Amino acid sequence: MSLTPNPTIIFVSATQGIPVPGQNLVYRQDITIDVDNEPLNGGILTKSVALGIDPWLRSRMVYEYKPNTPVLGYGIGVVLRSENPKFQVGDYVQARSHPFAHYAVLSEEAGTIRALKNDAGLPWTAYLGVLGLAGETAWVGYKAYAEATKGETIYISTGAGAVGSAVCQVAKAEGLRVIASAGSDTKVEFLKEIGVDVAFNYKKQDVGTVLKESGGIDIYWDNVGGKTLETVMGCMNRYGRIVVCGFASEYNLPPAEWHGNKSFFFALVKNLTINGFIIPDTIAKFGDFDFEAEVTKMVKEGRMKAREEPSDKLEDAMKMLGDCLIGANEGKGTNAKELDGQGITVLLNDAILADV
Numbered sequence: 001m002s003l004t005p006n007p008t009i010i011f012v013s014a015t016q017g018i019p020v021p022g023q024n025l026v027y028r029q030d031i032t033i034d035v036d037n038e039p040l041n042g043g044i045l046t047k048s049v050a051l052g053i054d055p056w057l058r059s060r061m062v063y064e065y066k067p068n069t070p071v072l073g074y075g076i077g078v079v080l081r082s083e084n085p086k087f088q089v090g091d092y093v094q095a096r097s098h099p100f101a102h103y104a105v106l107s108e109e110a111g112t113i114r115a116l117k118n119d120a121g122l123p124w125t126a127y128l129g130v131l132g133l134a135g136e137t138a139w140v141g142y143k144a145y146a147e148a149t150k151g152e153t154i155y156i157s158t159g160a161g162a163v164g165s166a167v168c169q170v171a172k173a174e175g176l177r178v179i180a181s182a183g184s185d186t187k188v189e190f191l192k193e194i195g196v197d198v199a200f201n202y203k204k205q206d207v208g209t210v211l212k213e214s215g216g217i218d219i220y221w222d223n224v225g226g227k228t229l230e231t232v233m234g235c236m237n238r239y240g241r242i243v244v245c246g247f248a249s250e251y252n253l254p255p256a257e258w259h260g261n262k263s264f265f266f267a268l269v270k271n272l273t274i275n276g277f278i279i280p281d282t283i284a285k286f287g288d289f290d291f292e293a294e295v296t297k298m299v300k301e302g303r304m305k306a307r308e309e310p311s312d313k314l315e316d317a318m319k320m321l322g323d324c325l326i327g328a329n330e331g332k333g334t335n336a337k338e339l340d341g342q343g344i345t346v347l348l349n350d351a352i353l354a355d356v
């Protein structure tokens with residue numbers, strides 16, 4: 001038996017703040033591995049080639065890692081031994097739960113493993129970033145949810161990050177006007193290099209002011225949540241879309257201290273679609289789906305029922321308005337008799353619309 005050093009980052013304990021090296025995470029150089037005889041239990045033994053640092057390691061610390069076990073994240077290794085027929089010695093593989101260590105025993109039960117061909121001969125690190133989780137998030141999220149049209153304006157927060165910079169470039173290639181922000185001047189320079197039309201440092205310039213001066217936003221790719229999301233909502237153009245990708249501004253705070261609407265986090269984790277709409281705008285965009293003809297048929301055939309609360313007197317309209325505003329009405333308030341069939345209807349919705 002010969003033991004080889006296997007330096008490893010060990011997760012010790014979760015923290016609500018930034019993980020402290022030596023406290024929440026420990027670098028252990030005393031760990032060893034018997035490369036030739038380590039039991040594989042149907043898995044593979046790899047020599048690590050590259051490991052990826054992603055913001056989501058922070059939440060994995062809270063929800064997934066067990067104390068005193070290796071940190072797990074996206075990693076790439078070359079196979080040294082294999083008991084899994086899908087992977088041969090010499091293959092390069094990418095694992096979603098790769099221990100942060102020099103050597104790793106990987107099993108498919110513990111997380112996705114896929115062989116990487118890399119016919120393009122790119123650096124392996126590309127498969128942890130632009131061709132890994134970040135690039136995939138940008139590409140798939142944009143194609144699935146941005147519903148972008150050439151000429152529209154998109155704003156990307158954390159635009160210089162791994163996900164954000166990929167979104168900037170996909171959007172630019174598709175003919176969008178791209179606005180992006182980042183937290184340092186060097187990151188802003190990078191945004192300019194990749195063709196961003198309006199690049200700014202959100203720590204020096206107010207997001208709302210920049211977006212308003214830029215004529216509003218059709219698509220917001222949200223990497224940060226929190227206050228920025230609230231600000232951007234006020235700068236969205238009609239029919240805008242918000243792709244809720246991440247909450248980088250909140251990850252290190254307890255949920256009670258999150259800014260604004262905390263429930264937006266559910267939009268992310270449950271893949272929710274939330275559509276606001278004002279009916280005249282919606283009809284202007286989609287038409288009315290044959291509203292009158294279709295619903296008339298349903299009413300005549302008894303497939304659409306409506307409850308009315310009729311009154312004989314015009315003066316009742318005043319009280320009925322109050323009743324419907326507090327739910328004291330039992331049905332749609334109408335007044336027709338006194339008006340000889342002309343009809344007036346107390347419209348709660350119109351009252352609200354008038355305020356918008």
Ligand SMILES: NC(=O)c1ccc[n+]([C@@H]2O[C@H](COP(=O)([O-])OP(=O)(O)OC[C@H]3O[C@@H](n4cnc5c(N)ncnc54)[C@H](OP(=O)(O)O)[C@@H]3O)[C@@H](O)[C@H]2O)c1
Pocket residue numbers: 054055056133134137158159160161162163164181182183184187223224244245246247248249250268
């Ligand atoms: N939905 C998904 O499936 C999915 C998958 C992968 C990633 N994501 C999310 O996508 C986002 C970007 O991920 P990434 O891997 O590309 O990371 P990244 O952008 O490379 O790194 C995170 C960045 O967040 C910004 N940031 C940190 N604290 C902030 C704060 N308090 N306020 C505003 N910005 C802050 C920083 O950039 P600045 O210096 O520019 O502020 C930091 O560099 C993250 O929110 C991540 O969780 C989502």
